[in-house]
Amino acid sequence: MGEDVGVTARHLTEAALPSPPARRPRLIATDLDGTLLRDDKTVSDRTVAALAAAERAGIEVFFVTGRPARWMDVVSDHVHGHGLAICANGAALVDLHAGGEILRTRPLGCEEAMGVVTALREAAPGTSFAVERVDGIHYEPRYPPFHLDPSAVIAPAEKLLCAGVSPQDRPVLKVLAHHPELDPDAFLLLARERAGALASFTRSSPTALLEVSGLGVSKASTLEACCRERGVRPEEVVAFGDMPNDIEMLTWAGTSYAMANAHPHVLDATTHRTASNNEDGVAAVIEQLVDGR
Template structure:
């Protein structure tokens, strides 16, 4: 159910939605109801942006459900990609090489057992102790200093984000510690149930990249409705004029967002979109 006091009064011009835990069901599928709601939104002239921590190559789950514009914001705002054109990068907001090295040094001093992965425009590479991704069988596995080396064969590919994993710390505890120690160098967030941090360049977030895309289209924050469930969605939810936290959202998201919808398993995003489309368009 949506929060009775928090529903918008006019139809938005743009809907921004997270994917995992939000638009997608737990099995990573998109329900028939959600597919129909997305299509109806674009048919009504409402743009839909998928805004996710996923890299572009993991967008197969929604590529078939993008209609008019085909753009998505990936890697927590580090990339805007065109899903209609082979996931071509339209904009890249990279993590500077020197900043990545500094963050690695400071996090390793904080938590020596941390392991790292480096997400570049061409793919991900990670250290031997980092949890391996079955979706990326071609990843290079090596110490992080080598992964960040300027002489590597992939060093010409911009760094989208650095990932840091710890086997023992709590997810929120690790995030708080890392922000205190190195938060002045880069943006730290998380979207995983494990102690996995996602680190972007200064000022790079879902919110800031969404704001840039909206500015290009002449769309104001109050004309945007956003959906999310995890800490990496918080800035976006705070930026948008109307924001809905999923019923299954992280406690920090629920605390920061007065708007509510049902869980991702119960098509919470679709339920709100259906109601939004019944509203009058913005004058």
């Protein structure tokens, strides 16, 4: 999800866009919210056309997102070729041609998840939790109703993580931790200090909402595995993103672009910039890549 970074955001006109890589890439990896999608969660006609042009040029496009598979309908009509997407910050590989079927998972172990919950309850009193499993999200009574799910089980995280309690016996893709008062970046730093040996922590929301995955699981590590299977090297990948959960992917890819609306840490981690998500920044670069301009 995108974030308003105020004075740190950089407005870029298309005339100011950097030159594309000298060689056409084999694969484009793009985040969705705050990057490919406009703020109203739509894909512009220009972006649809750019994605189709990339496909015709033989460039694979991977959607790489923190979203769960069930929220991928916003782009499922615009998937070409392989039809794969990386969801839940790398915890799930999804076939969008098969209605969002989850092909592979990299789950968060319940023991490690329980350790994270215990550590954050102690380090940041007032934290509430949700548990994202392959069957959907379940949450604590105090967890904010960001996206209500009528099928969700509402209970303390310790119960939601208990093994063998249906439907809690499904793999955990990630745990979400929300704090109503802490600064988002400070909360992320605190969590990594207290529980970084148990799991991977990141964030993609403007609020103090952390996303907790299995240790070593990230957009970058799953994308790297998919590229390795295809014989695609990092220098043959162009990546786009706007939030901290994109940083590993952006630094792994041979060429990376931060959106003009990106978080300051993303701007610091990339060498290229493009226009904002509302100005079709991804499409503008893809057009250059395809045209060789």
